[in-house]
Amino acid sequence: MRRGIAAAVAVTAFTISASACSSGSSSSDSSGPVTITWWDTSDATNEAGTFKDLVKEFEKANPDIKVKYVNVPFGDAQTKFQTAAGSKGAPDVLRADVGWIPGFAESGFLTPLEGTPAAKDKDQFEPNLIKQATYQDKLYGIPQVTDTLGLMYNKELFTKAGIDKAPGTWAELKSAMGKIKDKTGVDGFAFNPQGYYAMPFLFGEGTDMVDVGDKKITLNSPAAVKGIDTLQDLLKAPGARKLDTTSNAYANIMDAFSSGKVAAIIQGPWENANVFKGSAFKNKENLGIAPVPAGSAGQGAPLGGHNLVAYAGSDAAHQEASQKFIAFMTSADSQEKVANANGTLPTREDAYTVEVVRNPGIAGYQDLLSGGVPRLPLPEYSSLYTPLETQLIKIVSGQVGTKSGLDQAAAEAGRLLPDYSAS
Template sequence: MVFLAQSCSIGGPKQPQQQASLIWWQTFDDTRIARPLIDAFQKANPGIQIKFVQKSVDTYEDELIDALAAGSGPDIFAIHNDWLPKHQDKMTPAPAKILSVRDFQDGFVDVADTDLLSGEQIFGVPLSGDVLALYYNKDILSSAGIAQPPATWEELVGMTGKITRSDSRGEFTRSAVAMGTSDNVNRAPDILGALMLQNGTQFYSQSRTSSSLSQAARDEQGKTFLPAARALEFYTQFSNPSKVTYTWNAQSNNSIEAFAAGKVAMIFSYAYLRPILKTRAPFLNYGVAPLPQLTADGNKINYANYWALSVSKQSKNPDAAWTFLKYASSAEGLRHYYEVQKQPAPRPDLISEQQGDADVGVFAEGALTAKSFYKPDSDAIEAIFVEMIDNVTLRNIEPEDAIQAANQKINLLLRSR
């Protein structure tokens, strides 16, 4: 799908204009969403044409790599928030005269620094600020005598027995929460990653040359524990038949399908799930709450998952491309971008406007405390996290041993780079 924005003349004295034609590749969002933003930019910058191309997320990364290798890639392309380490060599950073590091840090939520800055250079700008949140079935919780969704993981654990139902064969007819497995839980590695961050896991050494996943810490009582193993044990308990929290297993349906069908009370996902549920389950009585935390009064930690825009190193017009990116990620630009479809904003000045919004407020507010962690290769790290879960749930390996195995694989990955 391609959209070519036409130049528009404006009144006033003639000013020297940049002349450039830029190709923008984007996933998920289509021309209806991009059109108001491009039109507004074109009106102020009539010398710059933006050719918008929507790409399928299923083939996007491979297609992008092939196009850049052939020298026929776009000027501007979308990157996931954890892609910078493996694709930085394909990008050109923002010129300080267009977007300074200080302006970037002042304008966006903190997690953008972690994901999009490298060596005091800016390699991308976010267009949204999505985070994991708790989707819950209001009817199921009410039927179980539960007035409010859980604010802490301890509260969630206490609800599982009240909600879970099984038949005479021991098969679940209603599950409390979709957790514990990998294949049938939407974004299982993200949920585990969030638990690790909340438990204080140190993922790497300071130089990022070795994994610290198996590094021990001390709790408030001075006892030694492995934060990553504690998170893994907590996550997998919900699929362990020997635990009182057993409520989900490998035979359960896909978590999103189960939630849409009213077979599970709670799942974790992002803002993008709302339009999907509207189509698949238009009469489902559900709500969205913030991701549970370790304690109700501690500092909140949420988990980021969003897309950003970057400029190709091959672009013949990098200044023009960055001029567009600066506008696209500004408060004015994002207001245009959200005209057709609301998205949680990555900017504190817009989050303050969105916090009370019924559709994106929970996600927008969560972006203020969102975290992520360095992934030398996002696909490889995700596979390691899936294997961690499977080692515990399918192979009966102890969580500490599963963490040790993952630690070794991450070290091999770091050495191969």
Template sequence: MRRGIAATALVAALALAATACGGGDSGDKADGPVTLTWWDTSNATNEAPTYKAMIAEFEKANKDIKVKYVNVPFDQAQNKFQTAAGSKGAPDIIRAEVGWTASWAKSQFLAPLDGTPALDKQDDITPSLLKQAQYEGKTYGAPFVTDTLALMWNKDLLKKAGHDKAPATWDELKTVAKDVKDKAGVDGFWLNNATYYEMAFLFGEGTDMVDAANKKITINSPEAVKAVDTSKGVLAADGVAKLDVTADAYAHMQDAFVNGKVAMIVQGPWELTNIYKGASFKDKANLGISNVPAGSTGKAGAPTGGHNLSVYAGSDKSKQEAAQKFVGFMTSGATQAKIALKNGTLPTRTSAYTDEVKAAPGVAEFQQVLATSAQPRPDLPEYSTLLGDAFAQNLTKIFQGKTGTQAGLDAIAGEFKKLVPDFS
């Protein structure tokens, strides 16, 4: 979730906008099919093939619409779309992280979808996910997939350490991690220091980065200090892997987990497909999935993420209408069920949770986590941006001991004030 537009990103974005966007001349003949461009931000290896298959199915049933698929790396997509939309050259459809939707709607980059085929049968959509796609009373995204964070654990390794269930609190996790190190000879837990993952500690202390309802910055509150100190304590505990601040830290964590070099991580359902390919999880039943550990409040909390499909406001009428139809197809219950079975993602429609989908490895467990500990994001366009560089850099300094917890969080609060100046 990197923020800021570097010069190189601007150049790359404009180049991509000029060659693969829907706002300009698509080259369609007057009597030919409408050609749409879709920027997909999913994993190009594991998820994209399923989406391409769905496009083929849609085009077969809709001869007058063609969909040009472009996979854009997730960590580049936000900046690229903002740049392209600002120059009236964005794709007709984009798979947008839920935190981007309100911000882009505020910037008038997205077209409202209320009353269009993109949001057919709204009663079937999980209400909280629909709310996350709204801004000032209008809906600017069709919920496509949802997710949250859970504790994933290697059952065999925990069993070797004398534990048959996941730790329910962070203190219990430290105990289990030490036992795993002592008895199984591998690290017990790997802490991901990305800001999105730190939210589980904040929620566990009953706080957030901001109190949107009361327009108050809370990242440096006593509760937030306790949350960060809790994560520091976990990081320093026996049996916990050393902090990895390299550019490949995420990949290192995943590799360690799937190969049995670490017993527990906090992760989302987007990695299920990869995890089940790992040496330690050839037997899919070996993967445990449960709520993230609870903080001192006794309650576990994790952020609700996911992606919406949104339509670019700068596309002409014929393209917007075709895009609405395509979005409606891709986010329908029937299509989401097919995608869930192939990609291991969590649907946003009730009808997509068929018996077959619920029986798929990992899906039922994550559905339970969503119901018990996931917290929806507040209606704040800047919320996603708050998770960016200022938070990340200062959090890392705190973990490395280069600054104190309160001082580091005060620095983050100061940067937040620039993003939400009307907050106290």
């Protein structure tokens, strides 16, 4: 699944009473089954088939419920659901990015799931994942798949360069890059200049884009400047791949890594399956997965994934059917099947079976989940990636200085968060 993080930013939600909405795509009558609509935002080519198979299993086990399956491109789904929720046509169930929960809940589009059949196994899920499916102390989503960023690296290239372990700090990565380039001729590191991939550099200095507790924008704080300066220093060092700021940057970097033309990248488990198709990783054991390197204040990577949520505008019969469907799709058995077929990470411990962790990509990222940083419970949070990314590209390409660029990003963030003070 290629994550269109930059494209899938939040649009400021308009508030609407969800009780006044109705789902135009759902139907039922006293003589037939209830039909619910599910918008699946998974990759239509590599992942959707697994979910379609699970829908058939659910319908077989629940003959009184039919599921209308619709695959909606991830990059379009947030705005499309928001628009549909304000009129007729919203789906009963949506596969929502974790960052969408606060905004949709704030607008009244989602049904709280605490105490419903959908949340019957709540205690089986990773606590941090439940935390970011919760807004203002109400549970609005059930985690279906999860992810975090890690350092993917080519073990063979590292060994050829005389490096016997993954770098634990940005300074160690900088040193490793130069050795790899010198010993193998291959670029040591490539960076995708999207805002989401810059977050470990902020977390590594103990900061985030905002401080929710103090209602303060921290995008241009001294810690944030230090983090992005660290990134700048890394990209200017010997062994760094030439920066790609084209629209195909993501694909180009993944192709280079998978074919052995670059030794390390920052990436998430959604690319496991594609990496293993590459010539450099025919032997899956050649893929190294380690925590993103640490900054001066420690190490951290964003915790992501997708939750299944229920539309608040559906009637009681559809709510009940939706809750059963969500429980089925997030069960240990369903998550095990998804992990084995798609190579993605389950959200509950009992789904990490012997067969699932036999996949080195899954096993590697499972070890990183406990250190993931949950998304802040702020409706506008996902929108902040846009000003960060816009200025990040200018900074790393030398158009503006780090402080100047982050000051501009903070000013743009201030327009999204007028109640927040600047650093």
